[in-house]
Structures are given as structure tokens and as C-alpha cells.
Amino acid sequence: MQHATRRCPAAHPDDPTLCAGPVAVTVLDASNAGAQGCEHHAARLLASLDGGRVYALPDAPTGAAIRVFTTADTLRPFCWVDGPRTQPSQFSRAENRTPTAADSRPVAAREAATAPLAFPPRQGQSGDVPS
Structure with a gap:
């Protein structure tokens, strides 16, 4: 399912939700491949990865990476399915x-x-x- 609205790179193509705020963090997987994203999609991506990590971008709001990490902890992987x-x-x-x-x-x-x-x-x- 492709969405017409442009979304951050961390948004999964099948996830129907829109971005919530600006791109603020980078999520890396276990092999260091990464995607930058808004806090909303970054948390969803991180929840779906095994061994993922999150880092705030230099201009990110204070606490962005911590918010993504703690939100991802409570989300089920591929929560839109x-x-x-x-x-x-x-x-x-x-x-x-x-x-x-x-x-x-x-x-x-x-x-x-x-x-x-x-x-x-x-x-x-x-x-x-x-x-």
C-alpha cells in the first residue's frame, strides 16, 4: 500500500499513519543500516527491529531519542498489521x-x-x- 502523502524515510510502506513532527532521529538496525524519521515512525520502526538503536539528530528536540526508545518498548512489531x-x-x-x-x-x-x-x-x- 503506497501513500500519496510524502512521509519520512522511517515510515514503513504498509503503515497508514502520517508523520508526527519533523525528522528528529536516526534508527539503526543490527548491521548499522539506518533511516531518519519523525519520532512516531522511528518508534514503530525500532519496535519492529531486533537489535535496533536510535540516535537524535543534531537539531532534534531535547529528549527525542529517549522518547522514541521508550515508546518503541511498548509498541508491538509491525503494529499496523x-x-x-x-x-x-x-x-x-x-x-x-x-x-x-x-x-x-x-x-x-x-x-x-x-x-x-x-x-x-x-x-x-x-x-x-x-x-
């Missing part, structure tokens, strides 16, 4: 760390135990990347 998520790599890092009161296993472990595989893992974990 609907469907059941059954594997730990398909949940946010925060969900994978946080058990509930009723079950001491993290959310991803509980849901993975009861549902079939239906969504691709994070980019970099299996080589399969949604396009």
Missing part, C-alpha cells in the same frame, strides 16, 4: 517482560501457549520481513 499474535517476537518488549497477577508468565508466553502461529516475527529474527 492486524491479526493474532502468538510468538514472543510478535509482542512488545514490555509485554514480554510483564507478568499479570493471575499468571506469572509474561503476556507473550501465555498467549503463545494457546494460539497458533499467525504473524511474522520481528525483522532480523527469522529473515522473513513483511513488505
Whole structure:
């Protein structure tokens, strides 16, 4: 799905959302390939990478990289894709760390135990990347 509105380089082609603010950070993957982006799309990209890092651009607002990092922690990889998520790599890092009161296993472990595989893992974990 291509969008007519010009968006930052960190925006995934299938992500329907518009940029939120100016390009402020660079997100690097595990092999140091990078994309500059607004905080919104940078957080979505970082959440979808295994081993990604974020760096503020010189003219970025104070705290931009920290905001992207903390937001990415709570976002599920490829969060614009609907469907059941059954594997730990398909949940946010925060969900994978946080058990509930009723079950001491993290959310991803509980849901993975009861549902079939239906969504691709994070980019970099299996080589399969949604396009």
C-alpha cells in the first residue's frame, strides 16, 4: 500500500499513519543500516527491529531519542498489521517482560501457549520481513 502523502524515510510502506513532527532521529538496525524519521515512525520502526538503536539528530528536540526508545518498548512489531499474535517476537518488549497477577508468565508466553502461529516475527529474527 503506497501513500500519496510524502512521509519520512522511517515510515514503513504498509503503515497508514502520517508523520508526527519533523525528522528528529536516526534508527539503526543490527548491521548499522539506518533511516531518519519523525519520532512516531522511528518508534514503530525500532519496535519492529531486533537489535535496533536510535540516535537524535543534531537539531532534534531535547529528549527525542529517549522518547522514541521508550515508546518503541511498548509498541508491538509491525503494529499496523492486524491479526493474532502468538510468538514472543510478535509482542512488545514490555509485554514480554510483564507478568499479570493471575499468571506469572509474561503476556507473550501465555498467549503463545494457546494460539497458533499467525504473524511474522520481528525483522532480523527469522529473515522473513513483511513488505
